[in-house]
Amino acid sequence: MTGIGIIGYGYWGPNLARSVAETESATLTAIADFSPAALARAGKRYPAARLVESWRALLDDPATDAVMIATPVSSHFEIALAALRKGKHVLVEKPITDRSAEARMLVEEAARRRLTLMVDHTFVYTGAVRKIGELIAAGELGDIFYYDSTRVNLGLFQRDVNVIWDLAVHDLSILDFLLAEKPTAVSASGSGHIRGSQENMAHLTLFYPNGTAAHLNVNWLAPVKVRQTLIGGSKKMIVWDDLEPSEKIKVYDRGVSVGDDAGMVERRISYRSGDMWAPQIPVKEALLTEVEHFVDCIERGTTPITSGESGLRVVxxxxxxxxxxxQRGNPVEIAELRKAS
Amino acid sequence: MTGIGIIGYGYWGPNLARSVAETESATLTAIADFSPAALARAGKRYPAARLVESWRALLDDPATDAVMIATPVSSHFEIALAALRKGKHVLVEKPITDRSAEARMLVEEAARRRLTLMVDHTFVYTGAVRKIGELIAAGELGDIFYYDSTRVNLGLFQRDVNVIWDLAVHDLSILDFLLAEKPTAVSASGSGHIRGSQENMAHLTLFYPNGTAAHLNVNWLAPVKVRQTLIGGSKKMIVWDDLEPSEKIKVYDRGVSVGDDAGMVERRISYRSGDMWAPQIPVKEALLTEVEHFVDCIERGTTPITSGESGLRVVxxxxxxxxxxxQRGNPVEIAELRKAS
Amino acid sequence: MTGIGIIGYGYWGPNLARSVAETESATLTAIADFSPAALARAGKRYPAARLVESWRALLDDPATDAVMIATPVSSHFEIALAALRKGKHVLVEKPITDRSAEARMLVEEAARRRLTLMVDHTFVYTGAVRKIGELIAAGELGDIFYYDSTRVNLGLFQRDVNVIWDLAVHDLSILDFLLAEKPTAVSASGSGHIRGSQENMAHLTLFYPNGTAAHLNVNWLAPVKVRQTLIGGSKKMIVWDDLEPSEKIKVYDRGVSVGDDAGMVERRISYRSGDMWAPQIPVKEALLTEVEHFVDCIERGTTPITSGESGLRVVxxxxxxxxxxxQRGNPVEIAELRKAS
Amino acid sequence: MTGIGIIGYGYWGPNLARSVAETESATLTAIADFSPAALARAGKRYPAARLVESWRALLDDPATDAVMIATPVSSHFEIALAALRKGKHVLVEKPITDRSAEARMLVEEAARRRLTLMVDHTFVYTGAVRKIGELIAAGELGDIFYYDSTRVNLGLFQRDVNVIWDLAVHDLSILDFLLAEKPTAVSASGSGHIRGSQENMAHLTLFYPNGTAAHLNVNWLAPVKVRQTLIGGSKKMIVWDDLEPSEKIKVYDRGVSVGDDAGMVERRISYRSGDMWAPQIPVKEALLTEVEHFVDCIERGTTPITSGESGLRVVxxxxxxxxxxxQRGNPVEIAELRKAS
Structure with a gap:
């Protein structure tokens, strides 16, 4: 039985607490929040949990083997580092930190102490993303040509981060899970249309060594909510619409075949348009799957799917x-940035 | 009564011929195509039209006041220039040419000879685009924050151009019509996934001096057909779905308001979510509207909406x-390119 | 402050309890359920409420001014009658009873004692139905030609009632609210496809004296969930799709106009196809609106929108x-049935 | 080579003529229409066809082996009977006649003379209906529980028939093709909302001996166009949306399973929700398939899928x-009606 404490009981912390409480192999030991009102809400819901205003006090709790950090991004590094140094396993809300150098230090600290460091990239634990992962791993799509995502809606404008750090982070973590290759360069553009606010709209292109192309369209100022991703493969293609209540994933047996004759391109190309298939997707809540995975990694000493390293790559x-x-789209090599930092 | 000849009776030429035949103020005088089979089809349909295999012969026809050019892009310049020099008004299929230097020469030649030079940017004459233009011109949307278009489908791979020249050209011509400002720089990325073929997928970001952002997503290798454009304004926002049979344009009374107090951004921001409205759109065929406009410009000596200049800007x-x-997204200043050419 | 007790804490009772707890002008005084497990759940959530296994005991509670009955339909009559006789105001889940004779007795008992008797026809309190009601009342639709509803999905098969009593009851209560006229006759057909179960599929036509036609399609064995209602009026028409997350109601300025000349019908008829408009709908939870209305009716002595009489008409x-x-669709006159009962 | 003449060159006749012209095994011999303008249009398009104003004259044409009748319904009987008596094979537009007694006479006349009598139930020849037919025939759906169709739109109001004869006829012909069983009784209701016009809205329930239920919802006065049919089977279920451009048919592996234990119904019932699958549907035009089938039946002497008998059953x-x-839904036994006629 793993004892888990929650640090931060604002917007996301209550979801983490509930998931821990519903996980058989875990106990909700303690909750920390500097706001007395938040603590009062937590206490009403979880009378057995210890309540503390200071996260440092929570780290001293001997019944707490692991912590989940759901505080503002800017505080992730300090709290996670302190937790690791106190010998606690750590799950931290996405993004892991707001600087890659800090993420790298957390990864190294966790490795040195052989502690589990996991990032709450929740989408990776949804039935839809896991199903796509299975299809890709089974070779159903063939070579992956591209991943093209639209993730737009009206609001919520964040104070401390722009739309890239808020929304594109989802697709980056999904890509890190789905594709064996990692992007080597990025071209991005974006703009802020609301006075005094950061970028509310951005487009990213990721370049992969094997020619896969990924493109992300994120926007806080769209008239409608869209969560649609097209994934093109050499054999099949996927449309993933996360707002669909039941058929979230549609697999299309469609594509282009190139003949072997030496003729003109347009003569050699033929279009294939076959059946469409929407696999049934398990409905288990992603957060529960994720908390179970966290506990399992702690108990077995295995590396989480959304490890600190994956969190670092995303950052x-x-x-x-x-x-x-x-620089208005000037491509940036990730490796060079890494050297510079 | 304006006499109009058609040069090129392949894929698009028959549509132009039919539109001319249905226009009261125009006469279909002649049709040129180097293929005898195409000419035979044309003759069966339009027994009164003169049929010639050589476009040069057509340019000598005294009954022909104007020509419409629907040949491969690479031949546009030569034919259009010869037509203008023979004193013919010219409508040329999009894009006007495949080099801006050539487009510039056509524009200058037409100006010098006071002839009408028009580009067949058909979308500009659709009811949907005209309605969006009216709404923007009337100030209904307020300041235009962005135009974000997705124009993807499976096929048709073109031999002589890539997906940008085939599909993005539509949005560029629409933007040229809708927005008074013109883009000053572009960042683009793209990739070709089919051996021996050009880019089949691309993303463009256009930068405007006033901060408007335009983004185009074009793809020949998508599992489904999408023709959706979001237009964000400071007052209202539009979703234009060109595949909708009846409600192509939806106007959303939604947005973000910023308060005047000195507080934090997220406190000052409020979200507005009001009615949605889908204006009735006239169903007149775009091509008929366009041909009438061409004839009208010739008769009155006025400048077409999709003038040679607009065709040049698009190219x-x-x-x-x-x-x-x-250069994988490195932004390119259009003015500098102009100087260099 | 009105003291309210809940009888039945199974599927629906917890929703009623929560709504009472969130209503300022009401106090949740007591909860009755014969199941100790249900009572334990209730006690954990509402420590201040009195918990009793017998609904008769709850009726003796002096702090309880009103009761909400969420027990199986077959018990509604007995409990509601006893409650009224104890001087309690009553809100009873739909349908009010499973026999009209019993519903009539409840209505008479409540009238005699000047107590509020209200039926939980929840849909009537949704933003969508209220907005439709406003549009009809304001004459926006003109004369109501028809109401045609499709309410189908997979499951849940009920044990004690068939699909008409489970699903058609929603539309009947909505119609009772929307239309001043009441139906005089019904034709219905239906079938049960699952061995040992009641009808899982049915179609009802309601006849109104003024010519309005209502048709209901209900089905527990459909491959997809549909909640779509078309409402035709002489001026405008509505499509109400309750599964739409934001634009639930679309008002179409469409219809048919009949000319005054004496010609043939098809010459006199012209089709009108104007704008579509989706009014913003308030998002307040229906159940909260309903509980507030219940308390308000008790305090002021006014008749609820979904009164016992409306519940009787529905039954x-x-x-x-x-x-x-x-009788496979043989039309049944409601007035004759009334006389016979 | 079968010589085919067209009688009636108004709305539908030109489609028939074009289909005959495109069919290799047929020759378009003659076209009859009492309107000189219609004949002029026909002559321009088909210069080789004989043009006559009188359909009687066409029947005397020795080159004409078969006729297609696309005149108003009220004239079908007289023309078809005369054609059969002249030894011509006959394809007649739907419905075959407006009286079953007349249809029966045509069927008998054709049988006596061993001529092909076929009804133009076009939908039966679409890729979608044929695919559904294959799935049912292969037992993919299991037992057919129901067929529930919604076929509504705005207009076109017909002069000589009401909405049942105009729209429900499609579903009746599809049902006649799909199901081996034939309906024994019908309950229908309907209403006319436009002064001087016939019923524009109707609902039909068909009763089948084996318990299959069919329901048709047809309406000329709907705000939106809907062409959606749910087909429920014991194994799988289908949603057929004929307005979908590509995935017209979706097959759902969903349903209800009943356990064998003796418990309560709701305990024995379990819901199955598996994959969805949209088979690729051939895009060949229905009318071409139909004309080829007509010629094939004439040449081989086989019975058409949409035979005179099926046309009779539909009427x-x-x-x-x-x-x-x-009678407002009073069920009518088809067999009794047959005896009475």
Whole structure:
């Protein structure tokens, strides 16, 4: 039985607490929040949990083997580092930190102490993303030509991060899970249309060594909510519409075949248009799957799917994207940025 | 009564011929195509039209006041220039040419001879685009924050042009019509996934001096057909779905308001979510509207909406996009490209 | 402050309890359920409420001014009658009873004692139905030609009622609210496809004296969930799709106009196809609106929108529909059924 | 090579003529229409066809082996009978006649003379209906529980028939093709909302001996166009949306399973929700398939899929529906109607 404490009981913390409470192999030991009102809400819901205003006090709790950090991004590094140094396993909300150098230090600290460091990239634990992962791993799609995502809606404008750090981070973590290859460069553009606010709209192109192309369209100022991703493969293609209540994933047996004759391109190309298939997707809540995985990794000492390293890669790509955005799309090599940092 | 000849009776030429035949103020005088089979089809349909295999012969026809050119892009310049020099008014299929220098020469030649030079940017004459233009012109949307278009489908791979020259050209011509401002720089990325073929997927970001952002997503290798454009304004926002049979345009009374107090951004921002409205759109065929406009411009000596100049601007942007694409998104200033050419 | 007790804490009771707890002008005084497990759940959530296993005990609670009954339909009559006789105001889940004779007795008992008797026809309190009601009342639609509803999905098969009593009851209560006229006859057909189960599929036609036609399509064995209602009026028409997350109601300025000349019908008829408009709908939870309305009616002594009388009319129509269904659509006059009962 | 003449060159005749012209095994011999303008149009398009104003003259044409009748319904009987008596094979537009007695005479006349009599139930020849037919025939759906169709739109109001004869006829012909069983009784209701016009809205329930239920919802006065049919089977279920451009048919591996234990119904029932699958549907035009089938039946002497007998069954059902509609849903036995006629 793993004892888990929650640090931060604002917007996301209550979801983490509930998931821990519903996980058989875990106990919700303690909750920390500097707001007395938040603590009062937590206490009403979880009378057995210890309540503390200071996250440092929570780290001293001997019944707490692991912590989940759901505080503002800027505080992730300090709290996670302190937790690791106290010997606690750590799950931290996405993004892992707001600087790759800090993420790298967390990864190294966790490795040195052989502690589990995991990032809350929740989408990776949804039935839809896992199903896509299975299809790709089974070779159903063939070579992956591209991943093209539209993730737009009206609001919520964040104070401390722009739309890339808020929304593109989802696709970056999904890509890190789905594709064996990692992006080497990024071109990004973006703009802020609301006075005094950061970028509310951005477009990112990720370049992969094997020619896969990924493109992300994120926007806080769209008239309608869209969560649609097209994934093109040499054999089949996927449309993933996360707003569909039941058929979230549609697999299309469609594509282009190139003949072997020496003729003109348009003569050699033929179009294939076959059946469409929407696999049934398990409905288990992603957060529960994720908390179970966290506990399982702690108990077995295995590496989480959304490890600190994956969190680091995501932050490196976000940094590169921001650098490119400031230069209106000038492509930024992630490896060079890494050397420079 | 304006006599109009058609040069090129392949894929698009028959549509032009039919539209001319249905226009009261025009006469279909002649049709040129080097293929005898195409000419035979044309003759069966339009027994009164003169049929010639050589476009040069058509240009000598005294009954022909104007020509419509629907030949491969690479031949546009030569034919259009010869037509203008023979004193014919010219409508040329999009894009006007495949090089901006050539487009510039056509524009100058037409100006010098006071002839009408028009580009067949058909979308500009659709009810949907005209309605969006009316709404923007009337100030209904407020300041235009962005135009974000997705124009993807499976096929048709073209031999002589890539997906940018085939599909993005539509949005560039629409933007040229809708927005008073013109883009100053472009960042583009793209990739070709089919051996021996050009880019089948591309993303373009256009930068405007006033901060408007335009983004185009074009793809010949998508599992489904999408023709959706979001237009964000400070007052209202539009979703234009060109595949909708009846409600192609939806106007959303939604947005973000910023308060005047000195507080934090997220406190000052409020979200507005009001009615949605889908204006009735006239169903007149775009091509008929366009042909009537062409004849009207010839008769009155007025400048067409999709003038040679607009065709030139579109080609300049396409060239800049290609240059950026070759550099993986490095932004290209259109003015500098112009100087260099 | 009105003290409210909940009888039945199974599927729906917890929703009622939560709504009472969130209503300022009401106090949740007591909860009755014969299941100790249900009571334990209730006690954990509402420590201040009195918990009793017997609903009769709850009726003796002096702090309880009103009760909400969320027990199986077959017990509604007995409990509601006892509650009224104890001087309690009553809100009862839909349908009010499973026999019109019993509903009539409840209505009379409540009238005699000047107590509020209200039926939980929740849909009537949704933003969508209220907005439709406003549009009809304001004459926006003109004369109501028809109401045609499709309410189908997979499951849940009920044990004690068939699909008419489970799903058609929603539309009957909505119609009772929307239309001033009441139906005079019903034709219904239906079938049960699962061995040992009641009808899982049915179609009802309601006849109104003024010519309005209502048709309901209900089905527990459909491959997809549909909640779509078309409402035709002489001026405008509505499509109400309750599964749409934001634009639930679309008002179409469409219809048919009949000319005054004496010609043939098809010459006199012209089609009108104007704008579509989706009014913003308030998002307040229906159940909260309903509980507030219940308390307000108790305090002021006014008649609820979904009064016992409306509940009686709905049950009379359900009975007529069942009688017609057993005769494969033979129309049943509601007034004659009333006399016979 | 079968010589085919067209009688009636108004709305539908030109489609028939074009299909005959495109069919290799047929020759378009002659076209009859009482309107000189229609004949002029026909002559321009088909210079080789004989043009006559009188259909009687066409029947005397020795080069004409078969005729296609696309005249108003009320004239079908007289023309078809005369054609058969002249030894011509006959394809007649739907419905075959407006009276079952007349249809029966045509069927008998054709049988006596061993001529092909076929009805233009075009939908039966579409890729979608044929695919559904294959799935049912292969047992993919299991037992057919129901067929529930919605076929509504705005207009076109017909002068000589009501909405049942105009729209429900499609579903009746599809049902006649799909299901081995034939309906024995009908309950129908309907209403006319436009002064001086016939019923523009109707609902039909068909009763089948084996318990299959069919329901048709047809409406000329709907705000939107809907062409959606749900087909429920014991194994799988289908949603057929004929307005979908590509995935017209979706097959759902969903349903209800009943356990064998003796418990309560709701305990024994379990819901199955598996994959969805949209088979690729051939895009060949229905009318071409139909004309080829007509010629093939003539040449081989085989019975058409949409034979005169199927046309007769459809008209019998239409008559029963009208009789039921006049009695507000009172079910009408088709066999009794047959005896009475």
């Amino acid at each position: 490196e790509t976000l940094e590169a994207a921001m650098l490119s955005l400031r | 300049e942007t396409l060239e800049a996009a290609m240059l950026s694409l070759r | 009379e129509t359900l009975e007529a529909a069942m009688l017609s269904l057993r | 019998e059902t239409l008559e029963a529906a009208m009789l039921s509609l006049r």
